[in-house]
Amino acid sequence: QSVLTQPPSVSGAPGQRVTISCTGSSSNIGAGYDVHWYQQLPGTAPKLLIYGNSNRPSGVPDRFSGSKSGTSASLAISGLQAEDEADYYCQSYDSSLSGSRVFGGGTKLTVL
């Protein structure tokens, strides 16, 4: 059971917009800690997609955007492309667990 809750799967057609939610609690996201997002393409290592709730590292297309409100965060992907098919993970910090960085369970994005 992950500390952060994500839907197991989402899907969308090419060109559409999809969102992936990440729900936490008062000891992590709700406590004001930032949320970060990673993309893991099949058979590869995770790659940073969004940091500090809504910031994109250099090289990440602006089709990817992040937001945070209360105890939840969201990753939005617009103009869906076939190469976006991957697993997506949110990550934050939890103050109830010493030094603990925590992940969501991951969401599999399928491009129809």
Place this chain on the structure above:
Amino acid sequence: EVQLVESGGGLVQPGGSLRLSCAASGFTFSSYSMNWVRQAPGKGLEWVSYISSSSSTIYYADSVKGRFTISRDNAKNSLYLQMNSLRAEDTAVYYCARDLYGDYGDWFDPWGQGTLVTVSS
């Protein structure tokens, strides 16, 4: 180019030990905290351990506390994970990842390619 390369994975029997290494290049290793993150086959990501740049602060996930030891050698630009008393549930790909931080938490970038640890008799 910032790069992390893990090594040391393999097949080990339950109760055995293994030492993972992570070689860093392309950045000033001694200035950054580091992490180990693992991923069991077909499962999600699990943070394992954190070490500060000077090794003065170390954290472990409860699942590995008392069995795993994180360390680093800044002169060799290397990060290590000594894993003892290994269990079947420790079977996973182990990634090392550089720690970056802001005012409200830290994140991981980049990640190494991972090394597979299989615990089985």
